[in-house]
Amino acid sequence: MIRKKILDANQIDAILDATAKAIAKDVGNLTHFGIVGVQTRGVTLAERIKRKIEEITTHTIPLGILDITFYRDDLSKRGVLPMIKETRIHFNIEKMTILLVDDVIYTGRTAKAALESLMSFGRPSIIRLFALIDRGNRELPIQPDYCGFAIATKISDTVQLCLREIDGEEDAAYLLSNGE
Numbered sequence: 001m002i003r004k005k006i007l008d009a010n011q012i013d014a015i016l017d018a019t020a021k022a023i024a025k026d027v028g029n030l031t032h033f034g035i036v037g038v039q040t041r042g043v044t045l046a047e048r049i050k051r052k053i054e055e056i057t058t059h060t061i062p063l064g065i066l067d068i069t070f071y072r073d074d075l076s077k078r079g080v081l082p083m084i085k086e087t088r089i090h091f092n093i094e095k096m097t098i099l100l101v102d103d104v105i106y107t108g109r110t111a112k113a114a115l116e117s118l119m120s121f122g123r124p125s126i127i128r129l130f131a132l133i134d135r136g137n138r139e140l141p142i143q144p145d146y147c148g149f150a151i152a153t154k155i156s157d158t159v160q161l162c163l164r165e166i167d168g169e170e171d172a173a174y175l176l177s178n179g180e
Contacts, residue, residue, distance in 0.1 A: 016048050044165050129143075
C-alpha cells in the first residue's frame with residue numbers, strides 16, 4: 001500500500017480559515033446559524049470551524065454532534081456490529097441555517113445518512129455541507145457546498161485524515177493506494 005500525503009497541517013488550517021470566512025460572509029446574520037459535525041472527524045473539524053467563525057464575528061455559534069450509524073444504508077451488509085457514538089444537538093434546529101461538517105465525501109451515502117439523521121431533529125431552513133476532502137466517485141447526487149480539497153481517486157483507494165485531537169499526531173491527509 002502506497003501512502004502519499006495530500007494535505008499537511010498548514011494546508012488544513014488554511015482551508016478551515018478560508019471556509020470560516022466564506023461561511024461568515026455567506027450566512028450574514030448568525031443569529032439562526034448552527035454547526036453539526038458528523039462523527040468522528042467531522043466533529044473535530046466542526047469545532048475548529050466554529051472557533052474560527054466566533055473569532056471573526058464574536059458571535060457564539062451552537063454546535064451539535066451527529067452519529068449516523070442507524071441511518072446508514074449499508075448497516076446490514078457490514079458484517080460487524082457498529083460502534084455507536086454520541087449524538088448531541090442541544091439547540092432547536094427549526095428554521096436555522098445548519099452547516100453539516102464531514103471530513104471526506106466519497107459516494108455521498110454518509111452525507112445522505114447525515115441529512116436523514118439531522119432531519120429527525122427538526123426542519124432547518126437551509127442545510128449546507130462542508131467536506132474537507134472530496135475524493136469523487138459519487139453514487140448519489142450530493143455535492144458539498146464548501147469543499148477544501150478535491151482529488152480524483154480510484155474506488156480501491158482510501159483517503160485517511162489524521163487530526164491531532166483524535167489520532168495524537170500532526171494534522172495530515174493521506175491518499176492510500178495499491179499503486180496501480
